[in-house]
Amino acid sequence: MKQLTPKERMKIPRHPMIEQDPTERSRNFKEVNLGYTPELAIEEAQRCLQCPKPTCVAGCPVSIQIKDFIALIAEGDFIGAVKKIKEDNALPAICGRVCPQEEQCEEACVVGKRNEPVAIGYLERFVADYERDSGKIDIPEVDRSNGKKVAIVGSGPAGLSCAKDLREKGYEVTVFEALHELGGVLVYGIPEFRLPKEIVRTEIDGLKRMGVKFETDTIIGRIFTVDELFKEEGFDAVFLGVGAGLPWFLGIDGENLNGVYSANEFLTRVNLMKAYKFPDYDSPILDCKDRNVAVFGGGNTAMDAVRTSLRLGAKNAYIIYRRSEKEMPARVEEIKHAKEEGVQFMLLTNPVKFIGDEEGWLKGVELIKMELGEPDDSGRRRPIPVEGSNFTVDIDVAVVAIGNGPNPLIFKTTPELEISRRSTVVVDPDSMKTSKKGVFAGGDIVTGGATVILAMGAGRAGRKAAAAIDEYIQTGKW
Amino acid sequence: MYKIVDARFLAENIKLFEIEAPRIAKKRKAGQFVIIRIHEHGERIPLTIADSDLEKGTVTIIVQGVGKTTKELNLKEKGEYILDVVGPLGQPSHIENFGTAVSIGGGVGTAIAYPTAVALKQAGNYVITINGARTKDLVILEEEMKAVSDEAYITTDDGSYGYHGFVTDKLQELIDQGKKIDFVLAIGPIPMMKAVAEVTRPYNIKTIVSLNPIMVDGTGMCGGCRVLIDGKAEFACVDGPEFDAHKVDFKNLADRNRMYRKFEEEALKKFEEKCKLEEKIKSLQEAE
Numbered sequence: 001m002k003q004l005t006p007k008e009r010m011k012i013p014r015h016p017m018i019e020q021d022p023t024e025r026s027r028n029f030k031e032v033n034l035g036y037t038p039e040l041a042i043e044e045a046q047r048c049l050q051c052p053k054p055t056c057v058a059g060c061p062v063s064i065q066i067k068d069f070i071a072l073i074a075e076g077d078f079i080g081a082v083k084k085i086k087e088d089n090a091l092p093a094i095c096g097r098v099c100p101q102e103e104q105c106e107e108a109c110v111v112g113k114r115n116e117p118v119a120i121g122y123l124e125r126f127v128a129d130y131e132r133d134s135g136k137i138d139i140p141e142v143d144r145s146n147g148k149k150v151a152i153v154g155s156g157p158a159g160l161s162c163a164k165d166l167r168e169k170g171y172e173v174t175v176f177e178a179l180h181e182l183g184g185v186l187v188y189g190i191p192e193f194r195l196p197k198e199i200v201r202t203e204i205d206g207l208k209r210m211g212v213k214f215e216t217d218t219i220i221g222r223i224f225t226v227d228e229l230f231k232e233e234g235f236d237a238v239f240l241g242v243g244a245g246l247p248w249f250l251g252i253d254g255e256n257l258n259g260v261y262s263a264n265e266f267l268t269r270v271n272l273m274k275a276y277k278f279p280d281y282d283s284p285i286l287d288c289k290d291r292n293v294a295v296f297g298g299g300n301t302a303m304d305a306v307r308t309s310l311r312l313g314a315k316n317a318y319i320i321y322r323r324s325e326k327e328m329p330a331r332v333e334e335i336k337h338a339k340e341e342g343v344q345f346m347l348l349t350n351p352v353k354f355i356g357d358e359e360g361w362l363k364g365v366e367l368i369k370m371e372l373g374e375p376d377d378s379g380r381r382r383p384i385p386v387e388g389s390n391f392t393v394d395i396d397v398a399v400v401a402i403g404n405g406p407n408p409l410i411f412k413t414t415p416e417l418e419i420s421r422r423s424t425v426v427v428d429p430d431s432m433k434t435s436k437k438g439v440f441a442g443g444d445i446v447t448g449g450a451t452v453i454l455a456m457g458a459g460r461a462g463r464k465a466a467a468a469i470d471e472y473i474q475t476g477k478w
Numbered sequence: 479m480y481k482i483v484d485a486r487f488l489a490e491n492i493k494l495f496e497i498e499a500p501r502i503a504k505k506r507k508a509g510q511f512v513i514i515r516i517h518e519h520g521e522r523i524p525l526t527i528a529d530s531d532l533e534k535g536t537v538t539i540i541v542q543g544v545g546k547t548t549k550e551l552n553l554k555e556k557g558e559y560i561l562d563v564v565g566p567l568g569q570p571s572h573i574e575n576f577g578t579a580v581s582i583g584g585g586v587g588t589a590i591a592y593p594t595a596v597a598l599k600q601a602g603n604y605v606i607t608i609n610g611a612r613t614k615d616l617v618i619l620e621e622e623m624k625a626v627s628d629e630a631y632i633t634t635d636d637g638s639y640g641y642h643g644f645v646t647d648k649l650q651e652l653i654d655q656g657k658k659i660d661f662v663l664a665i666g667p668i669p670m671m672k673a674v675a676e677v678t679r680p681y682n683i684k685t686i687v688s689l690n691p692i693m694v695d696g697t698g699m700c701g702g703c704r705v706l707i708d709g710k711a712e713f714a715c716v717d718g719p720e721f722d723a724h725k726v727d728f729k730n731l732a733d734r735n736r737m738y739r740k741f742e743e744e745a746l747k748k749f750e751e752k753c754k755l756e757e758k759i760k761s762l763q764e765a766e
């Protein structure tokens with residue numbers, strides 16, 4: 001193949017994602033992004049300048065060797081490329097889809113200084129899908145069993161990546177999951193149209209084939225306490241990857257009316273329980289068809305909920321967010337997709353109270369306009385209510401998506417765990433050790449609601465939990 | 479997969495199951511429940527652990543067929559399996575020696591009250607049980623309740639057995655007789671629990687009810703089970719299911735439990751049609 005000059009490379013425009021048509025996709029649950037073709041992937045890969053000092057890598061929380069895997073794609077060696085990625089990231093098909101690339105790897109890509117950055121996420125996704133479609137997924141080699149047992153609590157990205165690394169090192173790893181399905185937020189939160197569940201299942205099957213054991217329907221803190229995992233079940237170390245699954249509510253009047261959901265419940269009913277297929281599946285979800293649905297919040301969860309409501313047939317689907325679009329924490333792609341699909345954004349607007357009827361059904365919401373004041377602790381400008389600007393909107397379903405905190409279930413039965421003021425678990429940032437001997441933690445339980453890739457980074461090798469667990473068990477030193 | 483090692487009807491539409499779940503059997507305490515899912519397309523529903531057998535490694539649940547899932551469950555027989563059983567969930571009942579404790583059960587609520595009545599007895603209370611049913615045939619656990627009670631009463635709405643009247647009438651009668659009651663536990667339909675709360679309120683008798691909001695995960699993750707206690711939202715699956723009856727907003731609970739009425743009726747109708755069809759096919763096959 002002809003080698004392109006940097007100039008020629010810079011001339012190639014970024015290839016957009018091939019997507020389902022917005023009007024069509026907003027009414028189905030199939031994946032929105034369809035992925036690159038091999039030709040597009042090769043061309044997109046040729047846009048990479050192969051920088052001697054690739055800045056993109058520093059933008060990736062798990063330091064994927066981005067330059068090298070893209071070079072392999074440019075050569076047409078897709079399987080080689082996915083192997084290269086998997087040296088640092090166990091779940092490329094997932095991260096390629098859900099990472100906020102625009103503020104991580106792609107933000108740091110030099111091409112982005114003058115042009116649009118190389119589509120690193122799309123390329124990562126492409127090779128991972130290519131490998132899965134080929135049906136020849138490589139199972140990493142596993143060292144001979146060293147007879148040591150590690151318990152992983154929670155099967156979200158943090159738990160899964162920790163499990164993989166420890167299993168490779170020869171540990172007997174058991175993952176305990178509270179729900180009946182494995183994958184954490186990847187299966188109960190993030191919708192099918194953004195992350196098909198089949199992909200999560202394939203990744204987990206890979207871990208099963210490596211010999212990781214999984215126990216669903218098992219809530220640690222209820223069936224075993226952490227202490228019992230050591231004493232009765234004989235584990236040598238415990239990793240807590242229990243996520244931040246406790247939904248926050250607005251704390252305003254009328255929040256217990258019929259029709260007000262937490263995003264967790266709304267999304268769990270649809271994704272995990274498949275309520276969109278009622279009555280083929282038994283769990284129901286309130287009718288959104290031809291109704292008005294309002295979602296409160298501006299993060300990925302809010303976008304997922306509002307786009308789900310459209311797919312359930314909503315006539316008007318609103319995002320109600322108290323700051324401006326610039327402050328929205330959602331991925332840029334999700335906001336773009338939501339707009340294309342017809343979601344209506346009410347920005348600088350905050351709910352005051354929910355309005356119901358005699359029988360307890362939600363009828364509307366009273367809102368107030370906001371303006372931005374001085375920056376707050378998070379560095380974002382603080383929204384302030386504009387007095388007298390109240391107005392009401394008729395709504396039938398409300399979804400509160402203003403964030404989640406760590407679920408206290410496990411702390412209540414493990415009082416020795418030091419908890420921060422934000423009720424997250426306190427850990428040593430280098431080793432992910434908690435205040436309790438033999439217990440490590442990572443992911444949203446430590447950071448509060450964050451991202452898939454950060455959760456994985458905390459659970460995997462390198463400086464983090466899996467490596468520290470290995471060291472602790474081998475040396476016995478805490 | 480969790481094996482059903484025993485299954486039998488206690489009354490029309492009320493079935494007892496013993497399910498193999500040794501770890502839950504070992505850990506469960508009175509007042510706790512499990513969430514089950516019968517099959518891949520099934521809903522997750524909460525059911526109280528009525529009893530457990532450590533030797534056999536089983537838990538007992540007692541199920542009243544009220545809708546699609548419970549009726550489908552009640553078709554299951556000994557030797558069949560339930561796909562998912564997770565627990566023990568919820569806070570155990572707060573048990574101490576209160577003095578005289580009255581345990582009131584309405585309908586299948588009797589089954590839910592039973593383990594707590596046992597624990598109250600073990601803690602040294604003078605235990606009075608009042609168990610209500612619509613009619614004689616629906617009375618359940620009569621012998622079991624008698625065995626743990628210092629005084630046991632049955633009430634029926636139609637007077638076909640025991641005391642003629644509601645459980646609250648009997649409770650009021652005991653109070654009027656001058657019995658010093660220190661603690662009341664009431665479990666049953668929402669109107670019954672509300673009525674009990676109103677009976678005990680003027681006397682300031684500590685009264686606990688076990689609430690039955692609609693649940694999904696049972697771990698505090700969805701917030702669907704939130705109930706208003708003293709005007710504040712609490713999650714029944716982790717903060718409850720037992721709460722101070724005098725602080726519960728029963729209207730909100732009743733409203734919320736009607737949330738999916740339309741869907742429940744549809745699901746039940748479809749299910750019953752399917753059952754009828756299957757029966758018909760079976761009888762045709764047998765006739766052949």
Ligand SMILES: Cc1cc2nc3c(=O)[nH]c(=O)nc-3n(C[C@H](O)[C@H](O)[C@H](O)COP(=O)(O)OP(=O)(O)OC[C@H]3O[C@@H](n4cnc5c(N)ncnc54)[C@H](O)[C@@H]3O)c2cc1C
Nearest residue numbers: 154156157158178184185220243300443444450451452455
């Ligand atoms: C709707 C939604 C959309 C999101 N979109 C994105 C996105 O686009 N990009 C992105 O990067 N991030 C996104 N996030 C955030 C991301 O999903 C999380 O940061 C990530 O999943 C955290 O991983 P985790 O492993 O720490 O926890 P989780 O994924 O929350 O997994 C924790 C698991 O532990 C289980 N568990 C909890 N307690 C117990 C217990 N006591 N015993 C046993 N098991 C237990 C839970 O059931 C759960 O399965 C989104 C989050 C949500 C809710």
Ligand SMILES: Cc1cc2nc3c(=O)[nH]c(=O)nc-3n(C[C@H](O)[C@H](O)[C@H](O)COP(=O)(O)OP(=O)(O)OC[C@H]3O[C@@H](n4cnc5c(N)ncnc54)[C@H](O)[C@@H]3O)c2cc1C
Nearest residue numbers: 523524525526541542545546547548690691692693735742
């Ligand atoms: C903590 C707790 C303990 C319980 N213990 C018992 C018990 O020991 N024996 C027993 O027979 N019943 C018990 N119940 C009630 C039982 O869960 C419901 O009867 C059952 O879920 C009804 O499902 P269905 O599909 O058969 O009926 P549906 O027709 O779907 O519903 C009938 C009614 O049951 C309630 N319900 C529906 N779905 C759910 C759900 N997912 N979770 C909770 N309630 C729901 C609603 O009020 C609804 O109106 C308990 C409920 C709770 C919350």
Ligand code: SF4
Nearest residue numbers: 060095099104105121
């Ligand atoms: S894992 Fe995420 S941040 Fe890292 S290269 Fe892939 S898409 Fe970028």
Ligand code: SF4
Nearest residue numbers: 048049051056109110
């Ligand atoms: S910074 Fe951009 S151009 Fe440079 S190596 Fe990374 S992806 Fe390629």
Ligand code: FES
Nearest residue numbers: 696698700701715
């Ligand atoms: S059932 Fe989901 S929080 Fe209680």
